[in-house]
Amino acid sequence: MSTDATETTDAETAAETETETDATADSEVATDAKPEAPSPGEQRRQAKQERAADREAAADREAEDIAASADNTVHLRVFRYDPDVEGKTEPYFDDFHVPFTKGMTVLDALIWARDNYDPSLTFRHSCRQAICGSDALFVNGRQRLACKTQISDMSEPVMVEPLPHSEVEKDLVVDMEHFYDQMEAVEPYFQTNELPEDELEEQRQSRENRETIKMSTRCIWCSACMSSCNIAAGNNEYLGPAALNKAYRFAMDEREGEDMKQHRLEIIEEENGVWRCQTQFSCTEVCPKDIPLTEHIQALKREAVKHNLKFW
Amino acid sequence: MYEYDVIVVGAGGAGLRAAIAAQEAGADVAIVTKLHPVRSHTGAAEGGVNAALHPDDSVEDHAYETMKGSDYLADAPAVETFAENIPREVVQLERWGMAFSREEDGRISQRPFGGMAFPRTAYAGAETGHHLLHTMYEQVVKRGITVFDEWYVTKLVVTDEDDPADRTCHGAVAIDIATGEIAGFHARNGVILATGGAGQVFEHTTNAISNSADGMAMAYRAGVPLEDMEFIQFHPTTLPSTGVLITEGVRGEGGILYNAEGERFMFEHGYANNAGELASRDVVSRAELTEVNEGRGIEDEYVHLDMRHLGEERIIDRLENIVHLAEDFEGVDALEEPMPVKPGCHYTMGGIETDENGQTRVDGLYAAGECACVSMHGANRLGGNSLAELLVFGERAGRDAAGDEIEEPEIPTGWTDNAEEADFVPPVELGAAGVEPAAVADGGAMAASPVELVENAVESERAWVDQLLERDDGVNHAQIRARVQDTMGQHVNVFREEKGLEQAVRDVQEARKLYREVHVEDPSRTFNTDLIQALETRNVIDVAETIAVGALAREEFRGAHWREKHQRRKDDEWLKHTFVSWNDGEPQLWYRPVLLEGEMQNYEPKERSY
Numbered sequence: 001m002s003t004d005a006t007e008t009t010d011a012e013t014a015a016e017t018e019t020e021t022d023a024t025a026d027s028e029v030a031t032d033a034k035p036e037a038p039s040p041g042e043q044r045r046q047a048k049q050e051r052a053a054d055r056e057a058a059a060d061r062e063a064e065d066i067a068a069s070a071d072n073t074v075h076l077r078v079f080r081y082d083p084d085v086e087g088k089t090e091p092y093f094d095d096f097h098v099p100f101t102k103g104m105t106v107l108d109a110l111i112w113a114r115d116n117y118d119p120s121l122t123f124r125h126s127c128r129q130a131i132c133g134s135d136a137l138f139v140n141g142r143q144r145l146a147c148k149t150q151i152s153d154m155s156e157p158v159m160v161e162p163l164p165h166s167e168v169e170k171d172l173v174v175d176m177e178h179f180y181d182q183m184e185a186v187e188p189y190f191q192t193n194e195l196p197e198d199e200l201e202e203q204r205q206s207r208e209n210r211e212t213i214k215m216s217t218r219c220i221w222c223s224a225c226m227s228s229c230n231i232a233a234g235n236n237e238y239l240g241p242a243a244l245n246k247a248y249r250f251a252m253d254e255r256e257g258e259d260m261k262q263h264r265l266e267i268i269e270e271e272n273g274v275w276r277c278q279t280q281f282s283c284t285e286v287c288p289k290d291i292p293l294t295e296h297i298q299a300l301k302r303e304a305v306k307h308n309l310k311f312w
Numbered sequence: 313m314y315e316y317d318v319i320v321v322g323a324g325g326a327g328l329r330a331a332i333a334a335q336e337a338g339a340d341v342a343i344v345t346k347l348h349p350v351r352s353h354t355g356a357a358e359g360g361v362n363a364a365l366h367p368d369d370s371v372e373d374h375a376y377e378t379m380k381g382s383d384y385l386a387d388a389p390a391v392e393t394f395a396e397n398i399p400r401e402v403v404q405l406e407r408w409g410m411a412f413s414r415e416e417d418g419r420i421s422q423r424p425f426g427g428m429a430f431p432r433t434a435y436a437g438a439e440t441g442h443h444l445l446h447t448m449y450e451q452v453v454k455r456g457i458t459v460f461d462e463w464y465v466t467k468l469v470v471t472d473e474d475d476p477a478d479r480t481c482h483g484a485v486a487i488d489i490a491t492g493e494i495a496g497f498h499a500r501n502g503v504i505l506a507t508g509g510a511g512q513v514f515e516h517t518t519n520a521i522s523n524s525a526d527g528m529a530m531a532y533r534a535g536v537p538l539e540d541m542e543f544i545q546f547h548p549t550t551l552p553s554t555g556v557l558i559t560e561g562v563r564g565e566g567g568i569l570y571n572a573e574g575e576r577f578m579f580e581h582g583y584a585n586n587a588g589e590l591a592s593r594d595v596v597s598r599a600e601l602t603e604v605n606e607g608r609g610i611e612d613e614y615v616h617l618d619m620r621h622l623g624e625e626r627i628i629d630r631l632e633n634i635v636h637l638a639e640d641f642e643g644v645d646a647l648e649e650p651m652p653v654k655p656g657c658h659y660t661m662g663g664i665e666t667d668e669n670g671q672t673r674v675d676g677l678y679a680a681g682e683c684a685c686v687s688m689h690g691a692n693r694l695g696g697n698s699l700a701e702l703l704v705f706g707e708r709a710g711r712d713a714a715g716d717e718i719e720e721p722e723i724p725t726g727w728t729d730n731a732e733e734a735d736f737v738p739p740v741e742l743g744a745a746g747v748e749p750a751a752v753a754d755g756g757a758m759a760a761s762p763v764e765l766v767e768n769a770v771e772s773e774r775a776w777v778d779q780l781l782e783r784d785d786g787v788n789h790a791q792i793r794a795r796v797q798d799t800m801g802q803h804v805n806v807f808r809e810e811k812g813l814e815q816a817v818r819d820v821q822e823a824r825k826l827y828r829e830v831h832v833e834d835p836s837r838t839f840n841t842d843l844i845q846a847l848e849t850r851n852v853i854d855v856a857e858t859i860a861v862g863a864l865a866r867e868e869f870r871g872a873h874w875r876e877k878h879q880r881r882k883d884d885e886w887l888k889h890t891f892v893s894w895n896d897g898e899p900q901l902w903y904r905p906v907l908l909e910g911e912m913q914n915y916e917p918k919e920r921s922y
Contacts, residue, residue, distance in 0.1 A: 048782060048835040055833060084838040103553045103643070115790035119842040120834035127520040129556045130640060131442055132351040148640040169490060170839040176348065189450035190409025200399055202365075202406050204418030210411055217411045217436075217443060221350045253409065 049086055052120065073097040075157040076109055078121065082170045085120075091168075094118070100151065106139055106158065107146035110172075123172035130288060133220030136227070137172055138164055143224035143286040163227040179223045182240050186247040186267055192256050209254040216249040216296055218289040225283035225293055237272040241283035241293040244274060248296040251303065265300075265307045274300045313766060316342040316458075318713045319484060319499040320506060321465045321527060324352035325441070326681025326702035326709075327506030328448040330670075331457050333710030334504075341457050341714075344486050344497060346464040346522065346844070349449045353508055353520040354702070357441025358559035358633065360433035361703070362696035363402040364395065365420065369430045371395045372912050378697060379908075381427040381592050382690025383871035383881065384917040385540065385889070388910030389722040390688040393668045394697075394704050401703035402434055410447040412436050413630065423630070424564045425695045427592035427922070431564075433696040438559045438633040444699055462489040464844050465526070466777075468503060468534045469496070469762075469769040470674055476535030476893070477726050481677035482762040485773045489844060492837030494774050496766035502676040502713035505531060505664060506706065509682040512848070513856045514657035514805075515797035518550050518557040527683040529851035531664045532858070536672045537726065537891040537902075539685040540662035541855070542862035543872050545693050546806045548596035550656030552614045556641045558634055558653055560695040563589040565630055567619040569600070570650065571608040577615070584922040591922035594692045594872040597655035597806050604654070616650035655806050659698060661689040661872065662862075665891065667721035670709025680709040687723065687889065690906075691871020723907065731891075734901035736865045739814040740821045742857060743898045780846060786831030789842075789849040796823045796856045804860050809876035813864040820857045827853060857899060858892040865901055866890060883917050 076096040082088035096113040098104075107125055114121040124134040128147040135146040138161040140154050151158065166174035195203055225241040226232050232240040239247075250256060251264040268274050274297055283293040318334040320327045323345035334341045343349070364374045375395035379386055406412060406420060413421040413435055425433040436443040452459065469483040483498040507527030511519020532538050548569075549558040563569075569589050571577045578584050583599035584591030591599075600615050609615060619627060619634075624647055627635060638646040663685035670678040670686070681702040688701060712718050760768065799819035803812035827850060834842035868882040869875050888903040908915045 048784075051784065052833055052835050082836050082838060084836040085834075103641075115788070115794075119788060119790070119832070120836065122834075122839050122841050126347055126351050126522045127353060127356050128554070129356060129637065131355050131439070132347070132353070132520065134347065134351045150640075150643075170836065173839050180348070184453055187454075189454035190407075190447070191454075192407075192409070195407055200403055202403055202419055205411075205414055206418050207414045207416065210414050213411060214437075217446070218439070220355070220442070221348075250409070253411075255409065 053087060072100045074100045074104070074109055074151050076113060077157045077159050078110070078113070078172070079161040080171050081168055082120075082122075084170075094121075095157070104151045105147055106137070106144070106149045106151060106154070106160065107135055109151055109158070110146060110160065122170045131220060133222035136163055136222035136224045136288070138162060138227070143228050145222060145224070145288040148288060163223060165227050165233040166223070176223060178236070179221070179226055179242070182226070182243040183221065183246060185239060186243045187264070188246045188250070190250065190253070190256065191260050194255065194257050203255055205253070205255055209252075213249050213252050215291050216245050216252070218291055219245055220289060222288060224286045224288060228282040228286045230280060230282065231276050231278055235272065235276065238276045239268070239273055241277075241297065244268060244277070244297050244300060245291060245293050248300055251300065262307065265304050268300050269304045274304060277301075313496040313498055313763065313770075314342065315498045315500065316340050317499070317501045318504065318710070319344060319497050320504045320710075321345070321484060322352070322506035322508060322681075322683070323347070323349035323449075323459065323461070324354035324506060324508050324681060324702070325444055325448060325699060326706035327352075327504070328445070328452055329703055329706030330504045330506055330680055330710035330713070332448065332451055332455065333707040334714040335455055335457055337711050337714035337716040339501060339714035342460060342497070343452070343457060344460045344463045344465055344484065346462065346489065346526075348461040349452065349459060350446060352445055353523055354699070355442045355445040356518070356520065356557065357444070357699055358438045358557060359425065359561045359564070360423065360435035360440045360696045361402055361444065361699040362425065362428070362432045362694065363398040363434060363700060364430075364432060365399050365402060365434065366422065366430070369432055371399070373430060374398075374432060375910070375912055376915070377428045378688065378694060379690075379915040380918070380920060381692055381694040382688070383692055383920055384883070384887065384908065384915060385543070385690030385870060385906055387687040387723050387907040388915055389907060390668055390686045392910045392912050394688050394701060397704045398700045401700070401707065405444060405447055405703070408447050408451050410436065410443050412443070423561060424590065425560055426563065426587070426590045426596070427694045433561075433564065435561065438561050438631045441699060460486070463487065464489055464847070465530070466847055467769055467773050468530050468677065469766050470534040470677070471765065476673050479535055480675040481534070483766045485766075485769050487777070487844070489839055492840060494770060494777060496770040498763055498766045499676065501715055502678055504670065504678040504680060504709050504713050505683055506679070506681045507683045510660045510852075510855045511657050512793070512852055513796065513800050513859060514544070515801040516550070516555045517657040518547055518555050519657065524848035525851045525855035526848065527679065528663055529854045531672060531677065531679060532854060532892070532894050534674060534677070535894065536674055536677065537665045537893045538662060538855070538858045539665040539687065540690070540862070540890050541660070541858040541892060542866055542890060543661035543689070543691050544657055544804070544859060545593055545659035545661055545872050546597040546655040547658035548593055548600055548655050549617050549653040550658070551637070551642045552652050552654050554641050555656045556637055557658070558617060558637065558651060559631070560593070562617060562619050562631060562634060565619070565626065566622055567617055568621075569596070570616045570618060571603045572610045573608055575608070577603050577608070587922035592692055592694065595922060598874060600653070600655055601806050610652065614652045614654040617653045618650035619646060620648070620650070659693055661685070661691065661693050662890075665725055666705075666709075667723045667725050668705070668708065669712040669718050669721050670705055671712060671721065671725070673726040678709040678713050680706045691873060727902070728904060731902055731904045734865055734903060736901050738817060738861060738864075740818045742817070742821065742861065743824070743894070777843065780830070780832050780843065781835065783831040786829035787826045788833070789830050789846040792823050792826050792830060793845075793849045793852055795826070796820055796852055800856055800860070804863055807874055807876065808863055810864070813860060816860040817857070817864060820853060820860055823853050824857075861899060861901060862890045862892060887917065
């Protein structure tokens with residue numbers, strides 16, 4: 001994929017930016033330090049870094065030993081970068097040879113590598129059942145949830161990288177703030193004026209309408225779609241597939257009423273809304289929850305056109 | 313230092329509900345959570361949320377069946393408060409836009425769940441928790457409530473009077489995971505713990521890797537008793553390789569359990585002649601393991617759960633998520649073949665002792681959701697009652713912490729006149745590893761202002777983290793955690809016997825000794841998950857100990873707690889809650905009678921048959 005080249009550049013840029021801010025961060029951490037010489041704390045930290053490097057080398061040797069002795073290991077090449085640790089401020093790739101077990105996922109392999117070789121290997125994870133959305137990674141050239149990606153389906157070495165087009169915080173962890181901001185920009189909450197008076201009376205929704213919005217409600221905010229979108233990569237203001245899907249979820253919900261639908265369509269019609277989508281389907285392709293994102297964006301475009309026609 | 317009226321720790325269902333309620337009651341609220349809210353484990357709940365919504369159903373029945381399900385170890389005032397309030401909460405969710413599955417007339421769909429005689433479980437496909445979590449987070453965004461995401465709370469700021477009943481909580485200390493910065497959070501009114509369950513105490517669990525018992529352990533070390541910790545729910549249908557949950561909804565819709573001989577064992581071997589697969593969870597879990605132990609398991613490990621006969625249309629309509637989970641995590645096409653399932657650790661019925669308003673023994677400290685024990689699940693929780701619990705008691709805790717008018721609680725907390733000390737000799741000296749700075753804030757209540765107390769706590773926490781980071785060499789926390797998980801999985805599981813439980817207590821104590829030498833290898837201050845996990849592991853150890861000790865002491869068979877040599881429920885002796893208190897670094901065990909008298913009815917213990 002052509003995004004590979006962009007990916008490296010992004011990571012490098014991220015590394016540079018992070019390194020620059022590093023000095024400030026450091027001085028904040030060492031608040032007790034006397035200004036002139038490295039504080040005892042700083043010295044201890046340096047010593048610790050050296051020891052960590054030694055241990056890492058030892059772990060590498062151990063990894064090779066295990067790889068040599070185990071019948072069946074899987075070879076991971078993992079992106080590494082840490083603005084805060086000397087020797088890791090330039091991005092590089094680390095090799096891990098993990099004993100393979102049936103059913104092993106990419107996340108399982110990463111956890112094994114971390115727990116047995118290198119505790120500093122950093123990645124997000126939580127539920128490991130494809131619902132928390134925290135472990136979206138770039139695995140063998142594609143955005144995937146590590147927890148639901150079987151190692152046996154991957155060719156080796158399994159390349160594990162952070163999501164492209166996001167700033168890398170450390171190793172496989174990327175800054176999600178921009179993604180969250182875009183999600184919140186579409187007023188992602190139910191707004192209705194048509195509630196029944198009795199507080200125990202439900203506001204009903206037809207089965208058909210629930211069916212219309214069903215797939216859109218499955219989004220787990222993993223950001224895989226945003227990361228795969230070329231338009232979002234080139235235009236930081238574009239709301240992107242996840243946020244537009246969220247807008248769809250509410251705009252198509254019959255319980256919100258016509259006025260609110262109009263308001264929602266106005267939001268998504270703005271300059272960086274639906275009209276930026278070029279129907280490349282890359283979001284739909286990578287969505288781990290199989291949400292037809294591109295279709296939802298197209299549906300919003302149709303609604304927007306209909307909505308405009310009312311006034312012309 | 314940050315300052316708010318109410319600080320909510322954790323942003324799953326209970327935390328979000330509490331924050332919304334506190335904000336609506338006029339408080340300035342912040343949520344501090346180690347994950348982003350939408351990553352919380354509430355999102356993994358599948359089956360549904362119980363509420364007597366239907367005109368033919370009744371609140372009284374919901375309360376009664378909850379008491380019966382609990383094996384009469386729940387407190388009636390908690391259960392009745394719960395059953396009364398939950399319909400309004402579910403309708404409230406609906407009004408916040410939650411996309412429930414629908415009946416033909418547009419009402420919320422409800423389905424049958426184990427242990428209940430009415431189809432009372434409202435649901436959204438097989439992903440009810442996901443919808444509930446996202447709907448509530450949307451409301452938090454709408455209200456502009458401040459969220460500190462990826463901030464890990466490590467300690468509560470609590471004054472250090474001798475008697476926990478005299479202590480006050482003034483806030484918390486947290487690490488900004490992204491930068492390693494340690495900061496204080498001063499709560500003018502109260503801190504609400506909503507940190508979820510303790511599944512990571514066990515190796516095979518449906519719980520997220522993040523469910524490391526943080527809130528329970530923090531409250532415990534601050535002097536709040538943990539209640540009924542020996543009651544761990546094992547869910548009968550988890551995937552054998554990963555522990556991923558297959559919802560009870562599968563059985564609710566008509567899914568059937570088979571052994572290796574193709575027998576529908578729930579009936580054919582007489583485990584539950586009436587309810588069959590829909591007997592309550594403890595009954596089904598034991599039945600499955602008995603089949604395996606008697607040689608009728610598949611690959612000596614699991615049984616089959618078959619839903620093929622429901623037909624593709626119904627499966628896709630109501631259980632689609634299950635088809636994906638079976639495919640992704642077990643490689644099984646559930647439309648074509650039965651799913652392999654076995655019991656896995658699922659839920660901590662016990663937790664931080666609270667009253668019906670979420671208030672703990674320590675003034676200004678609240679707990680809600682799975683980390684809390686208001687005592688409505690007793691010895692066994694009914695499926696669909698946990699999402700329901702976090703709504704009702706999250707809301708009440710939020711309101712109470714914000715200073716809103718709320719009814720006086722009927723459930724007492726702490727040591728009461730009718731409490732009794734345990735007659736129990738542990739097989740090994742418990743607790744007291746002395747690895748952490750003082751559990752309660754330095755300086756005491758006399759001299760310092762709340763702000764100074766928070767500052768002191770931040771200082772001592774900085775020193776502790778520095779010490780962990782600077783230690784040259786030692787034991788990796790992953791090894792220690794694995795040791796605890798191994799022994800708990802082996803000895804404190806569905807079937808429990810005395811020798812095994814004693815071994816577990818010894819092993820946990822061994823882990824505690826190892827923990828004195830725990831070290832963090834990663835020297836970085838940026839997103840140091842090595843450090844976070846080292847801190848979590850401490851919590852796993854402390855809570856594992858309370859579970860193992862409580863289980864060893866309780867010599868009867870009740871709900872999820874089965875004992876080899878004690879095959880009966882002993883109401884004369886054991887109709888009482890277990891408490892473990894952390895007193896001067898040593899766990900102490902004591903008991904208090906169960907409250908079986910409610911306002912709606914008295915719940916006379918009966919034999920539990922399904």
